[in-house]
Amino acid sequence: xxxxxxxxxxxxxxxxxxxxxxxxxxxxxxxxxxxxxxxxxxxxxxxxxxxxxxxxxxxxxxxxxxxxxxxxxxxxxxxxxxxxxxxxxxxxxxxxxxxxxxxxxxxxxxxxxxxxxxxxxxxxxxxxxxxxxxxxxxxxxxxxxxxxxxxxxxxxxxxxxxxxxxxxxxx
Numbered sequence: 042x043x044x045x046x047x048x049x050x051x052x053x054x055x056x057x058x059x060x061x062x063x064x065x066x067x068x069x070x071x072x073x074x075x076x077x078x079x080x081x082x083x084x085x086x087x088x089x090x091x092x093x094x095x096x097x098x099x100x101x102x103x104x105x106x107x108x109x110x111x112x113x114x115x116x117x118x119x120x121x122x123x124x125x126x127x128x129x130x131x132x133x134x135x136x137x138x139x140x141x142x143x144x145x146x147x148x149x150x151x152x153x154x155x156x157x158x159x160x161x162x163x164x165x166x167x168x169x170x171x172x173x174x175x176x177x178x179x180x181x182x183x184x185x186x187x188x189x190x191x192x193x194x195x196x197x198x199x200x201x202x203x204x205x206x207x208x209x210x211x212x
Contacts, residue, residue: 060143060144060147061147063134063136063140063144063147063158064144064147064148064156064157064158065157066128066129066132066134067124067128067134067158068128068129068157068158068161069094069098069126069127069128070126070127070128070129071087071091071094071127072084072087072088072094072098072161073129075087076157076160076161077157079154079160081164084161084164085164085168088164088165088168089192089193089194090194092208092209093208094126095165095209096209097125097126098126098161098162098165099162099165101122101124101125102148102158102162105122105136105141106141106144106145106148107145109138109141109142109145110141110142110145110146112138112142113138113139113142118138119138119141120138121135121136121137121138122135122136122141123135124136144158148162168192169209171189171192172189172192172206172209174189175188175189175190175192175202175206176202176203176206179199179202179203186199186202189202190202193205193206
Protein backbone atom coordinates (compact mmCIF):
# COMPACT_ATOMS: atom_id res chain seq x y z
CA UNK A 42 0.00 0.00 0.00
CA UNK A 43 1.39 3.33 -1.03
CA UNK A 44 -0.64 5.52 1.23
CA UNK A 45 0.65 8.45 3.24
CA UNK A 46 -1.80 7.75 6.06
CA UNK A 47 0.01 7.80 9.41
CA UNK A 48 -1.13 4.39 10.64
CA UNK A 49 -0.19 2.50 7.51
CA UNK A 50 3.13 1.05 8.62
CA UNK A 51 4.70 -2.34 9.02
CA UNK A 52 4.73 -3.54 12.64
CA UNK A 53 6.86 -6.51 11.75
CA UNK A 54 10.20 -5.29 13.12
CA UNK A 55 13.26 -7.50 13.17
CA UNK A 56 14.17 -9.40 16.34
CA UNK A 57 16.22 -7.10 18.57
CA UNK A 58 17.86 -9.62 20.93
CA UNK A 59 18.44 -13.33 21.19
CA UNK A 60 16.02 -15.35 23.30
CA UNK A 61 18.61 -16.17 25.93
CA UNK A 62 18.99 -12.41 26.57
CA UNK A 63 15.29 -12.10 27.40
CA UNK A 64 15.32 -15.36 29.36
CA UNK A 65 17.98 -14.08 31.71
CA UNK A 66 16.77 -10.47 31.90
CA UNK A 67 12.96 -10.38 32.15
CA UNK A 68 12.71 -12.36 35.38
CA UNK A 69 11.42 -10.01 38.12
CA UNK A 70 14.27 -9.02 40.43
CA UNK A 71 12.57 -10.45 43.52
CA UNK A 72 12.29 -13.90 41.87
CA UNK A 73 15.66 -13.78 40.11
CA UNK A 74 17.96 -15.47 42.63
CA UNK A 75 15.55 -18.33 43.32
CA UNK A 76 14.99 -18.91 39.61
CA UNK A 77 18.66 -18.89 38.67
CA UNK A 78 19.47 -21.31 41.51
CA UNK A 79 16.41 -23.46 40.62
CA UNK A 80 15.30 -23.39 44.27
CA UNK A 81 11.59 -24.30 44.22
CA UNK A 82 10.96 -23.95 47.96
CA UNK A 83 12.46 -20.48 48.12
CA UNK A 84 10.61 -19.43 44.95
CA UNK A 85 7.27 -20.65 46.33
CA UNK A 86 7.95 -18.68 49.49
CA UNK A 87 8.60 -15.53 47.46
CA UNK A 88 5.45 -16.16 45.39
CA UNK A 89 3.37 -16.38 48.60
CA UNK A 90 4.37 -12.86 49.58
CA UNK A 91 3.97 -11.35 46.08
CA UNK A 92 0.60 -12.34 44.64
CA UNK A 93 0.20 -9.21 42.49
CA UNK A 94 3.60 -9.63 40.84
CA UNK A 95 2.84 -13.30 40.28
CA UNK A 96 -0.37 -12.33 38.50
CA UNK A 97 1.54 -9.82 36.36
CA UNK A 98 3.98 -12.52 35.25
CA UNK A 99 1.10 -14.84 34.34
CA UNK A 100 -0.68 -12.07 32.42
CA UNK A 101 2.51 -11.27 30.53
CA UNK A 102 2.97 -14.90 29.52
CA UNK A 103 -0.67 -15.56 28.61
CA UNK A 104 -1.82 -12.23 27.19
CA UNK A 105 1.33 -10.84 25.63
CA UNK A 106 3.54 -13.74 24.62
CA UNK A 107 0.88 -16.36 23.79
CA UNK A 108 -1.34 -13.81 22.04
CA UNK A 109 1.56 -12.58 19.93
CA UNK A 110 2.35 -16.16 18.96
CA UNK A 111 -1.28 -16.75 17.93
CA UNK A 112 -1.37 -13.46 16.00
CA UNK A 113 1.74 -14.48 14.10
CA UNK A 114 0.19 -17.88 13.30
CA UNK A 115 -2.84 -16.09 11.87
CA UNK A 116 -0.70 -13.66 9.82
CA UNK A 117 -1.56 -10.65 11.98
CA UNK A 118 0.60 -8.09 13.71
CA UNK A 119 0.85 -7.18 17.37
CA UNK A 120 2.23 -4.31 19.39
CA UNK A 121 5.45 -3.88 21.35
CA UNK A 122 5.27 -4.46 25.09
CA UNK A 123 7.26 -2.95 27.93
CA UNK A 124 8.22 -5.17 30.87
CA UNK A 125 6.36 -3.54 33.77
CA UNK A 126 8.02 -5.07 36.81
CA UNK A 127 11.35 -4.20 38.43
CA UNK A 128 14.20 -6.05 36.73
CA UNK A 129 17.69 -6.91 37.88
CA UNK A 130 20.06 -3.92 37.48
CA UNK A 131 16.98 -1.70 36.91
CA UNK A 132 16.91 -2.45 33.19
CA UNK A 133 14.15 -1.20 30.91
CA UNK A 134 13.16 -3.77 28.29
CA UNK A 135 10.71 -3.31 25.45
CA UNK A 136 9.96 -6.35 23.32
CA UNK A 137 8.71 -5.86 19.79
CA UNK A 138 6.19 -8.23 18.23
CA UNK A 139 8.74 -10.66 16.77
CA UNK A 140 10.72 -10.69 20.02
CA UNK A 141 7.58 -11.81 21.84
CA UNK A 142 6.85 -14.56 19.30
CA UNK A 143 10.42 -15.87 19.29
CA UNK A 144 10.66 -15.79 23.08
CA UNK A 145 7.35 -17.64 23.47
CA UNK A 146 8.58 -20.35 21.10
CA UNK A 147 11.86 -20.47 23.04
CA UNK A 148 10.10 -20.98 26.39
CA UNK A 149 7.42 -23.40 25.22
CA UNK A 150 9.65 -25.43 22.90
CA UNK A 151 12.11 -26.46 25.60
CA UNK A 152 11.76 -28.50 28.80
CA UNK A 153 10.52 -26.29 31.65
CA UNK A 154 13.68 -26.53 33.74
CA UNK A 155 15.99 -25.58 30.89
CA UNK A 156 14.82 -21.96 30.64
CA UNK A 157 14.57 -19.45 33.48
CA UNK A 158 11.15 -18.14 32.46
CA UNK A 159 9.86 -21.67 31.85
CA UNK A 160 11.00 -22.70 35.33
CA UNK A 161 9.32 -19.65 36.86
CA UNK A 162 6.04 -20.33 35.04
CA UNK A 163 6.18 -24.03 35.97
CA UNK A 164 6.58 -23.28 39.69
CA UNK A 165 3.84 -20.63 39.60
CA UNK A 166 1.42 -22.97 37.84
CA UNK A 167 2.14 -25.83 40.26
CA UNK A 168 1.68 -23.54 43.27
CA UNK A 169 -1.61 -22.16 41.96
CA UNK A 170 -2.76 -25.68 41.17
CA UNK A 171 -2.06 -26.70 44.77
CA UNK A 172 -3.99 -23.66 46.03
CA UNK A 173 -6.89 -24.56 43.77
CA UNK A 174 -6.96 -28.13 45.03
CA UNK A 175 -6.86 -26.91 48.64
CA UNK A 176 -9.85 -24.67 47.91
CA UNK A 177 -11.66 -27.61 46.30
CA UNK A 178 -11.14 -29.66 49.46
CA UNK A 179 -12.44 -26.82 51.63
CA UNK A 180 -15.53 -26.38 49.48
CA UNK A 181 -16.26 -30.09 49.78
CA UNK A 182 -15.64 -29.97 53.54
CA UNK A 183 -12.83 -32.49 53.35
CA UNK A 184 -10.72 -32.77 56.49
CA UNK A 185 -7.56 -33.12 54.34
CA UNK A 186 -7.76 -29.42 53.46
CA UNK A 187 -5.76 -28.51 56.58
CA UNK A 188 -2.71 -30.02 54.89
CA UNK A 189 -2.85 -27.17 52.36
CA UNK A 190 -2.81 -24.41 55.00
CA UNK A 191 0.99 -24.49 54.77
CA UNK A 192 0.72 -23.01 51.26
CA UNK A 193 -0.40 -19.72 52.76
CA UNK A 194 0.99 -17.26 55.28
CA UNK A 195 -0.07 -17.83 58.92
CA UNK A 196 -3.23 -19.72 57.99
CA UNK A 197 -5.14 -21.53 60.73
CA UNK A 198 -8.64 -22.05 59.32
CA UNK A 199 -10.67 -22.29 56.14
CA UNK A 200 -11.73 -18.63 56.11
CA UNK A 201 -8.13 -17.41 56.25
CA UNK A 202 -7.20 -19.84 53.47
CA UNK A 203 -10.01 -18.49 51.26
CA UNK A 204 -8.87 -14.91 51.90
CA UNK A 205 -5.32 -15.83 51.01
CA UNK A 206 -6.39 -17.48 47.75
CA UNK A 207 -8.50 -14.42 46.89
CA UNK A 208 -5.28 -12.39 46.66
CA UNK A 209 -4.26 -14.50 43.67
CA UNK A 210 -7.69 -14.40 42.05
CA UNK A 211 -8.95 -10.86 42.64
CA UNK A 212 -7.05 -7.78 41.60
